């Protein structure tokens with residue numbers, strides 16, 4: 001099966017690309033959830049129940065500490081991409 005990079009789904013909570021089965025979160029019935037990654041979605045619920053501003057802080061922390069991004073850069077990415085994702089869309 002050919003992989004189109006544009007077709008790689010991203011987590012609708014944190015924006016992480018989900019390329020392999022292990023990247024996907026799990027629903028209550030143990031099936032893979034197609035919208036959220038394993039870090040955000042486990043057993044049918046969000047692993048971290050927080051509002052967007054708090055989630056942005058968490059993501060910035062991960063990006064700077066684990067990925068070595070500059071804080072300004074990480075914050076800009078988080079603030080521009082996260083509000084676009086399904087989880088953070090206002091109903």
Ligand SMILES: [Zn+2]
Nearest residue numbers: 011014037040
């Ligand atoms: Zn995620």
